[in-house]
Amino acid sequence: MRRVRDMMRSRAGELLKDGAVTRVLGWKSGEFYYDPTPSFFDTEESLDELVYNGFSAAMLSKYLIEATKKEGRVLVFLKPCDTYSFNHLLKEHKVDREKTYVIGVGCGGMLDIEKLRALGVKGIESMEELGENLVIHTLYGDKKFARGDVLLEKCATCKGLEHKASDELAVPDELWEWETSDRFARVSELEGMTSGERFAFWRGELSRCIRCNACRNACPVCSCNKCVFDNPRSGVIAKANADTFEENMFHIIRAFHVAGRCTDCGECSRVCPQNIPLHLLNRKFIKDINAFYGEYQSGESVDGKSPLTEFRTGDVEPGIVHERGGA
Amino acid sequence: MPINEEGAAFKPLIVAFCCNWCSYAGADLAGSSRLNYPVNVKVIRVPCSCRVNPLFILRAFQRGADGVIMCGCHPGDCHYTSGNYFARRRMALLFSMLDYLGIERGRTRVEWVSAAEGAKFANTMNQFAETISALGECRRLEDIRCVESEI
Ligand code: SF4
Ligand code: SF4
Ligand code: SF4
Numbered sequence: 001m002r003r004v005r006d007m008m009r010s011r012a013g014e015l016l017k018d019g020a021v022t023r024v025l026g027w028k029s030g031e032f033y034y035d036p037t038p039s040f041f042d043t044e045e046s047l048d049e050l051v052y053n054g055f056s057a058a059m060l061s062k063y064l065i066e067a068t069k070k071e072g073r074v075l076v077f078l079k080p081c082d083t084y085s086f087n088h089l090l091k092e093h094k095v096d097r098e099k100t101y102v103i104g105v106g107c108g109g110m111l112d113i114e115k116l117r118a119l120g121v122k123g124i125e126s127m128e129e130l131g132e133n134l135v136i137h138t139l140y141g142d143k144k145f146a147r148g149d150v151l152l153e154k155c156a157t158c159k160g161l162e163h164k165a166s167d168e169l170a171v172p173d174e175l176w177e178w179e180t181s182d183r184f185a186r187v188s189e190l191e192g193m194t195s196g197e198r199f200a201f202w203r204g205e206l207s208r209c210i211r212c213n214a215c216r217n218a219c220p221v222c223s224c225n226k227c228v229f230d231n232p233r234s235g236v237i238a239k240a241n242a243d244t245f246e247e248n249m250f251h252i253i254r255a256f257h258v259a260g261r262c263t264d265c266g267e268c269s270r271v272c273p274q275n276i277p278l279h280l281l282n283r284k285f286i287k288d289i290n291a292f293y294g295e296y297q298s299g300e301s302v303d304g305k306s307p308l309t310e311f312r313t314g315d316v317e318p319g320i321v322h323e324r325g326g327a
Numbered sequence: 328m329p330i331n332e333e334g335a336a337f338k339p340l341i342v343a344f345c346c347n348w349c350s351y352a353g354a355d356l357a358g359s360s361r362l363n364y365p366v367n368v369k370v371i372r373v374p375c376s377c378r379v380n381p382l383f384i385l386r387a388f389q390r391g392a393d394g395v396i397m398c399g400c401h402p403g404d405c406h407y408t409s410g411n412y413f414a415r416r417r418m419a420l421l422f423s424m425l426d427y428l429g430i431e432r433g434r435t436r437v438e439w440v441s442a443a444e445g446a447k448f449a450n451t452m453n454q455f456a457e458t459i460s461a462l463g464e465c466r467r468l469e470d471i472r473c474v475e476s477e478i
Contacts, residue, residue: 190427199429199467228382245389245469249382252424256381259420281424288423293416308420311412313402318419318437321426 001129004106005052007170008077011103013044015075021101022072025063027056033124034113038063052077054129057110057152059267061085061095062220068099076100079107081154083164084263084299085220090165091302092261094223104163106171109147109155109178114275116150119143131176148178153279154266157183164300183264187283206247208274215268215278221258221298228253255281260289260308263299292316339393339459341368343452344383346376348406349441350398356445364452375399376437377410381421384435388468394434394459398448401439411439430467433458 012024027050028039034055041047059082067074078086083104089095108129116124116136123139134145148156158180163169190198216222216229228234229250255278264286268278289296293307293315345351351372357364369392373379376399387395397418399411418437426432438451 195426195429195431197429198427202428245385248428248468249385249389252385252421252428253382255424256421281427284424284427285420288420292419308413308416311409311416313412315412315415316419318415318422318435320419321422322432322436 001053001108003172004170004175005050007172008052008103008105009047009050011168011170012041012047012050012075015101016042016044016047020073021075023067023070023074024050025060025067025074025076026050027052027058027060027077033126034111034116040067052105053127054108054111054134054147055113057270059085059218059220059265061089062218062223064095064100065089065223068096073099073101075103077103077105077170078163078166079105079110080161080163081107081159081263081265083166084159084297085265086165086299087302088261088263088299089220089223091306092223102166102168104166104169104171106169106175107155107161108176109151109158111147111150112152116145119145119150132178147176151178152266152270153277154264154270157181159183159264159297165302184283184287186277187280187287190280190284202248203244205276206251207244209247209250209276210274211250212273214271214273215276216254218267218271219258220263220265220267221261222254228257251278251281254278255285258282259285260296260306261298262286264297265299292320337460337463338365338367339456339462339464340391341365341394341396341452341456341459342387342392343368343370344373344376344379344395344397345370345440346399346406346411347372347374349400349404349439350448352442353398353440353444353448356442357449358445360445362445362449364449365456368452368456375405375407375410376414377405377407379414379418381417384421385468388430388434388465391469393462393465394436394455396436396438396451396455398438398440398451401441404441425468430465431462433462434465 015021024041026039026041027036029051030037036051036056038058038060041050060076061082064076090097121136121138121143124136125139126137128135132147134147136143262282264282266279272278289307296307298306345354354370376397379397384395399414402411405411422435425435436455440448
């Protein structure tokens with residue numbers, strides 16, 4: 001990852017210098033080592049602060065909506081999964097492709113700070129990322145991990161390391177690759193439960209929601225100028241959910257609004273302070289869409305219509321839900 | 328038969344979203360043909376089945392509906408050419424999601440009823456009311472803070 005960072009710094013420096021781009025969108029160290037924060041860089045010197053490591057999970061695509069409204073071209077660093085969201089934003093004309101310059105950066109899987117905390121990591125000072133081995137230097141001594149054990153959920157079930165959009169790549173040859181698991185496995189598991197068990201499961205999860213709206217704000221798809229949840233007359237503007245119906249309603253509607261458009265970038269689950277597995281809702285829609293209307297992954301390309309904006313005369317009837325059996 | 332607090336027989340509340348051009352006229356025909364369907368089916372007229380926003384369905388449950396049914400023109404017969412095709416995809420996904428969240432799947436339904444099908448309208452409503460009566464009151468999509476939890 002250090003090699004990737006060096007490649008990023010030098011290319012960004014060159015492009016800024018010869019005026020090809022006016023601004024660079026990357027990550028800068030945050031308050032803690034584990035929270036590199038999205039940030040703009042205007043000068044070559046400032047690029048010394050550019051960081052890229054196993055904690056650079058924050059997706060930069062969404063920041064381009066505002067950035068491309070300004071004068072000049074923005075250089076943006078996108079991980080493979082971020083390029084899906086980038087394509088989605090292009091498709092919905094939220095981002096001006098002409099005003100962007102995309103460097104696809106190599107990714108070795110991003111780390112889950114919650115998993116590390118559970119393994120007793122605190123006070124991180126720095127980190128060495130050596131392929132599948134991870135050495136974390138903390139205030140309380142060094143800790144070693146196998147990278148595969150502490151990956152974010154979205155990375156453990158990664159859709160693939162290919163960049164779906166880029167002007168150039170910064171991917172070193174010998175980057176660590178890992179075995180990914182089926183992203184729909186947990187959804188299938190839930191589908192196998194009885195209706196009552198599923199209800200209990202979701203009550204347990206959704207009742208923790210504090211309606212901070214982080215999941216919406218981080219989502220590249222939730223980029224509506226006016227969101228239904230901000231409508232003062234909708235009766236749901238309150239920060240906290242007033243009752244269990246509102247919890248369900250917020251989550252059903254949020255997931256429904258991104259159905260067919262969700263790039264499965266995993267940001268919603270990652271940013272949720274309550275660790276609610278929102279990806280299980282989004283992936284349910286993706287799984288159903290694949291089953292009902294044919295394989296589709298939003299963000300794979302800029303062209304084509306999303307499944308809810310088109311139809312076939314021979315589509316399945318909604319009754320399929322009742323006919324498919326199970327409890 | 329489930330009994331409510333007052334000891335009266337349980338009568339499910341059913342909300343039926345009906346497209347102005349077919350199903351609403353179908354309901355009208357059922358009425359003028361003197362066909363019986365349960366009085367507790369509340370018909371809400373919409374300009375097209377495609378007008379039915381998922382929020383409408385959730386709101387109906389919130390306000391006490393025990394079952395929600397959406398009726399529109401038969402595929403291919405939409406007054407606006409294709410509205411019901413879009414509605415069909417939306418409802419298939421929404422109902423599947425409700426099922427996934429543990430809301431009993433019998434509580435939602437889509438039926439295509441034309442303006443000439445008064446009998447189909449009445450039959451559909453009678454059947455649906457039977458299904459919902461068997462399922463009992465809808466507890467899982469209402470404010471359950473005030474209700475004894477019995478999953
Ligand atoms: S981020 Fe989590 S807690 Fe916040 S609104 Fe979304 S689900 Fe609720
Ligand atoms: S819903 Fe979640 S996974 Fe889907 S695009 Fe939005 S943030 Fe990404
Ligand atoms: S929740 Fe719906 S209305 Fe709000 S930003 Fe997301 S897609 Fe838009």
